[in-house]
Amino acid sequence: MTYNIGYFVGSLSSKSINRTVAKALIGLAPHNLSFKEIPIKDLPLYSPDFDEDYPAEGTALKQAIESSDGLLFIAPEYNRSIPGALKNAIDWGSRPWGTNSFARKPTGLLGASPGAIGTAVMQSNMRSVLSFLDAPQLNSPEVYLQYREEDFGPEGEILNPDTKKFLGHYMEEYTAFVERVLDASAAGHIGDAGV
Numbered sequence: 001m002t003y004n005i006g007y008f009v010g011s012l013s014s015k016s017i018n019r020t021v022a023k024a025l026i027g028l029a030p031h032n033l034s035f036k037e038i039p040i041k042d043l044p045l046y047s048p049d050f051d052e053d054y055p056a057e058g059t060a061l062k063q064a065i066e067s068s069d070g071l072l073f074i075a076p077e078y079n080r081s082i083p084g085a086l087k088n089a090i091d092w093g094s095r096p097w098g099t100n101s102f103a104r105k106p107t108g109l110l111g112a113s114p115g116a117i118g119t120a121v122m123q124s125n126m127r128s129v130l131s132f133l134d135a136p137q138l139n140s141p142e143v144y145l146q147y148r149e150e151d152f153g154p155e156g157e158i159l160n161p162d163t164k165k166f167l168g169h170y171m172e173e174y175t176a177f178v179e180r181v182l183d184a185s186a187a188g189h190i191g192d193a194g195v
Ligand SMILES: Cc1cc2nc3c(=O)[nH]c(=O)nc-3n(C[C@H](O)[C@H](O)[C@H](O)COP(=O)(O)O)c2cc1C
Pocket: 011, 012, 013, 015, 016, 017, 018, 019, 075, 076, 077, 078, 079, 080, 081, 112, 113, 114, 115, 116, 117, 118, 119
């Protein structure tokens, strides 16, 4: 069984270290995962004024989320929280009210920073958001990656064997988690909280 994973890179930077990490994760993933980025950079700022006539950008984002079997977020920490561009995309996907696209989607969350805290505070904030959106989350392992230039090549090659093992383990656990959630959902054990 192949699972379609939609992934968000929570940075608009052309030199994003989180994009490099995303490439590394894709390279390490088990072969039964296929990946498609869910782009966030061209979304307008969300307003409830759009709800009555959702624009094409918002509808496309919702369709990309809904057609994914699982979601992966790879994001920086901005001012100890979620980068605005990513939060904006989440707001688009969560609305109009009653059509929350994230509900019951198995999610994984990672982040990289040059700093020692490695996006831990952003991830804590994100977990609250994903909980509210009724999106099951892989709780463990956690990836708070302190990014060191020497550990990665430009196309996501992982030059540090410990980092490679750690992220490879994450992707195995994430894949097993996606399978578990989808199995439970198919068996009717995960319901709609109606967010
Ligand atoms: C607006 C802004 C706020 C930032 N705030 C934090 C922060 O709270 N914690 C942190 O570890 N790094 C912070 N940084 C540094 C980022 O971790 C660093 O720029 C990193 O490269 C961002 O990831 P990216 O390269 O994938 O965009 C901040 C950077 C910017 C531009």
